[in-house]
Amino acid sequence: MIDAPNTPKALARQLSCSRRDFLRGAAGVALGSSLMSASPLMRGAAAAAKRKIIVITFGGGARDQETFAPEGQENIPNLLHELIPQSSFFTQVVNQGILGHYVATASLATGVYETLNNFSAVPPQHPTVFEYFRKDLHRPLSDAWVVAPSNGFNRIGESDYRSYGPGMGARVVLPKHLLAAAGSGTDHEHLLRDNYETPLYTPQLAGGEFELQQLEMILKLSVDDFKAHARTLSSPDELSMYIARRLMRQESPSLLWITMHDIDIAHAGAYSLYIDAIRRTDRLCAEFWKAVQSEPEYAGNTTLFILPDFGRDGDQDSGGNGFQHHRTGDAASRTTWMMALGAGVRQGVVYDRPMQSIDLVPTLGAMMGFSASVSQGKPIKELV
Amino acid sequence: MLPRDLKAEQFAGYPPQARELVAAHLAALRQLPLSFLPSLLREVIDYDFKFPAERASIDKELANLSSLSPAQVNDWFHGFSQLSLSSQLEKFDWINQPAQFLEQLSAYLWTTGQMDEFRKAAIVYGDRLRSLEPPDALPVRRLGIAVIGQGVASYDAPLFRNLRRHGAYFGRVKPDNGLSLLLNAVEARAKAHPVPYGHWYIDGGEQAGRSPSLTCVSYQGLAPARAALLRNIQTEVQRPGMGPEQLRTHLAQLLPTDLGMDQAGDQVLGHFQVRLLTEGSGTQIFSTTFAQWTAREALRRAQPLTLLVRFAPRQRQKPMNELLTSGQGETDLDVTGSLVDADMGAYYNWLNQQRLPGAEQSAFLVWFEGHNQALAIGPSLPRGTESTTVADLSELVALATS
Numbered sequence: 001m002i003d004a005p006n007t008p009k010a011l012a013r014q015l016s017c018s019r020r021d022f023l024r025g026a027a028g029v030a031l032g033s034s035l036m037s038a039s040p041l042m043r044g045a046a047a048a049a050k051r052k053i054i055v056i057t058f059g060g061g062a063r064d065q066e067t068f069a070p071e072g073q074e075n076i077p078n079l080l081h082e083l084i085p086q087s088s089f090f091t092q093v094v095n096q097g098i099l100g101h102y103v104a105t106a107s108l109a110t111g112v113y114e115t116l117n118n119f120s121a122v123p124p125q126h127p128t129v130f131e132y133f134r135k136d137l138h139r140p141l142s143d144a145w146v147v148a149p150s151n152g153f154n155r156i157g158e159s160d161y162r163s164y165g166p167g168m169g170a171r172v173v174l175p176k177h178l179l180a181a182a183g184s185g186t187d188h189e190h191l192l193r194d195n196y197e198t199p200l201y202t203p204q205l206a207g208g209e210f211e212l213q214q215l216e217m218i219l220k221l222s223v224d225d226f227k228a229h230a231r232t233l234s235s236p237d238e239l240s241m242y243i244a245r246r247l248m249r250q251e252s253p254s255l256l257w258i259t260m261h262d263i264d265i266a267h268a269g270a271y272s273l274y275i276d277a278i279r280r281t282d283r284l285c286a287e288f289w290k291a292v293q294s295e296p297e298y299a300g301n302t303t304l305f306i307l308p309d310f311g312r313d314g315d316q317d318s319g320g321n322g323f324q325h326h327r328t329g330d331a332a333s334r335t336t337w338m339m340a341l342g343a344g345v346r347q348g349v350v351y352d353r354p355m356q357s358i359d360l361v362p363t364l365g366a367m368m369g370f371s372a373s374v375s376q377g378k379p380i381k382e383l384v
Numbered sequence: 385m386l387p388r389d390l391k392a393e394q395f396a397g398y399p400p401q402a403r404e405l406v407a408a409h410l411a412a413l414r415q416l417p418l419s420f421l422p423s424l425l426r427e428v429i430d431y432d433f434k435f436p437a438e439r440a441s442i443d444k445e446l447a448n449l450s451s452l453s454p455a456q457v458n459d460w461f462h463g464f465s466q467l468s469l470s471s472q473l474e475k476f477d478w479i480n481q482p483a484q485f486l487e488q489l490s491a492y493l494w495t496t497g498q499m500d501e502f503r504k505a506a507i508v509y510g511d512r513l514r515s516l517e518p519p520d521a522l523p524v525r526r527l528g529i530a531v532i533g534q535g536v537a538s539y540d541a542p543l544f545r546n547l548r549r550h551g552a553y554f555g556r557v558k559p560d561n562g563l564s565l566l567l568n569a570v571e572a573r574a575k576a577h578p579v580p581y582g583h584w585y586i587d588g589g590e591q592a593g594r595s596p597s598l599t600c601v602s603y604q605g606l607a608p609a610r611a612a613l614l615r616n617i618q619t620e621v622q623r624p625g626m627g628p629e630q631l632r633t634h635l636a637q638l639l640p641t642d643l644g645m646d647q648a649g650d651q652v653l654g655h656f657q658v659r660l661l662t663e664g665s666g667t668q669i670f671s672t673t674f675a676q677w678t679a680r681e682a683l684r685r686a687q688p689l690t691l692l693v694r695f696a697p698r699q700r701q702k703p704m705n706e707l708l709t710s711g712q713g714e715t716d717l718d719v720t721g722s723l724v725d726a727d728m729g730a731y732y733n734w735l736n737q738q739r740l741p742g743a744e745q746s747a748f749l750v751w752f753e754g755h756n757q758a759l760a761i762g763p764s765l766p767r768g769t770e771s772t773t774v775a776d777l778s779e780l781v782a783l784a785t786s
Contacts, residue, residue: 071545096497098494098495099494115495115496119628119629120627265701267665267666268665268666268669268670269665269667269670269672269673269676269725270666270698270701270721270725271724271727271728271729272720272721272722272724272725273701273721275724315731315732315735316735318736318739319503321680321732322728322732322735324665324666325665328503329499
C-alpha cells in the first residue's frame with residue numbers, strides 16, 4: 001500500500017507536487033515562482049477587443065494515475081508533448097463545491113460554488129461569465145457560445161440572477177440533441193451516448209438551445225451534411241469539437257466554452273473505456289488547438305484554457321470505488337489542474353500554489369475587461 | 385421527529401430480528417444525533433438479511449453504544465452533533481426509510497458545504513469503533529484469487545502493473561487445468577474451514593462449477609433477474625415525475641421476488657444479489673463491472689476467508705439507452721478491453737481485501753487465464769520480484785498461502 005499523507009490539504013499538496021515534478025522532468029517546464037511576476041498579457045483596448053477566449057472542460061473528470069502521474073503519461077501524449085510546453089500550467093486547482101458535472105461546470109462558469117440540483121435542467125443561480133461578458137462589453141448574442149454534449153447542460157448559458165439572466169447569456173448548442181433531432185439512424189447511435197451519471201434520466205429541454213433549422217442558417221451546414229459528417233466520428237466529444245470548429249469558422253465568437261464529457265463513461269465501471277476516453281480527449285484538445293491556429297480570426301489572439309471540472313475518487317478511499325465515481329469528496333476528486341496557453345500566456349511554466357476552480361471567471365474578466373462582480377473567486381495573478 | 389422521541393412501536397415495520405434488536409438498544413439510540421442515527425438504522429433494518437460478519441459488527445456497535453454514558457455519547461458524537469440539519473430532514477420518515485433519508489441528507493450536506501465535516505466525523509467514529517477490541521483471529525489466512533483475460537489469445541502490454549510491487553511475478557506458469565485447480569483449492573479450503581458465507585466463487589460469465597461448500601454468484605446466473613430489472617426500470621422511467629433520485633429510491637425498495645428470484649432460496653444471498661444490481665453502477669450491463677463490484681461487496685459485507693473471482697468478456701460499448709433496454713447484443717464482446725477492466729478489477733479486489741482484518745497475513749493470486757503469467761502476494765513471498773519458477777496454479781496457491 002502507498003504511504004500517503006492523511007489530511008485533505010496534505011493530499012492536495014502532494015498531488016500538486018507530483019504533477020509539478022513530473023512536468024519538470026517530462027516536459028521540461030520551469031517553476032513559475034522563479035519567474036518575474038509581471039503579466040505578459042496584451043494590454044490596451046484594441047487588443048482586448050480582438051481577444052478570443054476558449055475554455056475547454058476536460059470532462060468529466062480524470063485522475064492523476066491515468067494522466068499526469070508517471071504511469072498515466074502514456075494516455076496524454078498530446079497534452080504532454082504539444083500543449084504543456086506552450087502553457088502556463090497550474091498544478092493545484094481545488095474544487096470545494098458539489099462534485100456533480102452540471103453543478104460543477106455551472107460553478108466554473110459563474111465563479112460561485114453553485115448549489116443547484118445536479119440532475120435538474122435549471123439555470124445557474126449566479127450570473128455566468130457569458131452574462132458578465134455580454135452586458136459589460138455590450139457584445140451581441142452571437143459573441144458567446146457554449147457547446148455541451150449532454151442535455152442536462154442546456155441551461156448553462158445564462159442564470160436567473162436579477163439584473164442579468166434571460167437574454168444576456170450565451171447560446172447553447174447540444175450537438176447530440178441536434179443529431180437526434182436530425183433523425184438519427186443506426187449510423188449515429190455511437191454518438192448519442194447519454195449522461196453517464198444518470199443514464200436513465202433526460203430532462204425536458206427548455207431555454208436558448210440551438211435549434212435544428214439554425215444549423216444551416218448559422219453554421220452553414222445542411223442537415224444531410226451534418227449527418228454525413230457525424231457518421232465519420234467516433235464519440236459525442238468528437239461531435240462537439242466538430243460543431244465548435246464550425247462555430248469558429250462561421251460565427252467567430254469571442255467567448256467559446258466547450259464541455260467535454262466522454263471520460264464520464266467511467267461511471268459504468270469499465271476501466272478500459274475510461275482510458276480510451278482520456279486518450280480521445282487528449283487527442284481532441286490538441287487537434288482543436290491546431291484548428292484554432294488555422295482560423296484567421298483566432299490565430300495569434302486566442303487564449304485557451306483547459307481544465308477538468310473535478311477529479312475522480314482515489315483508490316485509497318474505502319468509501320468510493322476508485323476511478324468509477326466522484327462521490328467521496330476526497331482530495332483526488334477535488335484537486336485538479338488547469339493549463340492556459342496562447343495569446344499573452346507564458347510558455348512552459350508551472351505554478352503550484354493552490355487556487356480554486358471558481359478563480360477562472362474573475363480571471364477571464366480581468367483578461368477581457370469585464371467585472372465578475374458576484375463571483376467569489378479571485379483573479380489568477382499569474383495570468384492577469 | 386428527533387431520536388430522543390423514539391418509541392419501540394415506531395419500528396413495527398422492521399423485520400422481526402431487527403425489531404428485537406432495536407427494542408433491546410432503544411435507550412442508546414435515543415441519545416444519538418439525527419445526522420448519525422439513520423446511517424445505523426439503514427444497517428439495522430436489513431439485519432434479518434445480513435451476512436454473519438455484518439450481524440456481528442452491528443451487534444458489537446450497538447453493545448458499545450448501550451455501554452456509553454451520556455457524557456461519553458457527547459464525546460463520541462461531537463462531530464456529528466455540530467452539523468446543522470433542516471427541519472425538512474427532521475420531518476422525514478427516517479425510521480422506516482433510512483436509506484432514502486441518507487440520500488436527502490447527502491444532498492443537503494453537499495448543498496450546505498458540510499460534507500467534509502460529515503466525512504471527518506464518520507472517519508473519526510469508524511476509527512474509534514474499530515479500535516475498541518481487536519478482531520477475532522482468522523481460522524486460516526485470507527485468500528483472494530482473480531482470474532482475468534478469458535478468451536484473449538494474446539496480449540503484449542504488461543499486466544498486473546498496480547500489483548507488481550506488492551508481490552512476485554511468475555512468467556512461467558503451467559496453465560493446464562488452471563481454473564479447475566483453483567476451484568479445487570478453494571473448495572478444499574471451504575471444507576477444511578466451514579464458515580457460513582466464508583468461501584465465495586464469483587463468475588463474470590457462466591459458472592464453471594458448483595459446490596455446496598461455496599457461495600456462488602454469476603453474471604449469467606442472474607440473467608433473468610437482470611432482464612427483469614431492466615424491464616422494471618423501463619416501466620418506471622415512463623412514469624410522470626420520475627427523475628434519477630426517484631428512480632434510485634424505487635430501486636432501493638426492490639426485493640428478490642420483484643425480480644422473479646426464487647422465494648424458497650437463500651434469502652440472505654437473494655437480497656445481496658438484488659443490491660448488486662440495484663446499487664451497483666454498470667453491474668446490469670457490463671460483466672466486468674459486475675464481477676468487480678460483486679467482489680467488492682462480498683469482501684466488505686461477508687468478509688470471506690476465500691474469494692475466487694473469474695472475470696469474463698463484457699459486451700461492447702453502445703449508447704447507454706440501448707445497453708439498458710435489453711440484453712440483446714451481449715454476444716458482441718470486447719475481449720481485450722475486458723482484460724484491461726479485469727486487470728484493474730483484480731487490483732481493486734486486492735485493495736478491498738487489504739481493508740479487512742488480517743491484511744498483513746493475507747494472500748492474493750491473479751492469473752491471466754490460459755496463459756503463463758500470474759502474480760502472487762503473500763507474507764512469505766518477496767515483493768516486487770520476478771520468478772522463473774515453473775509452477776501450476778495449485779502450487780502458486782500453496783506458495784501464496786504458505
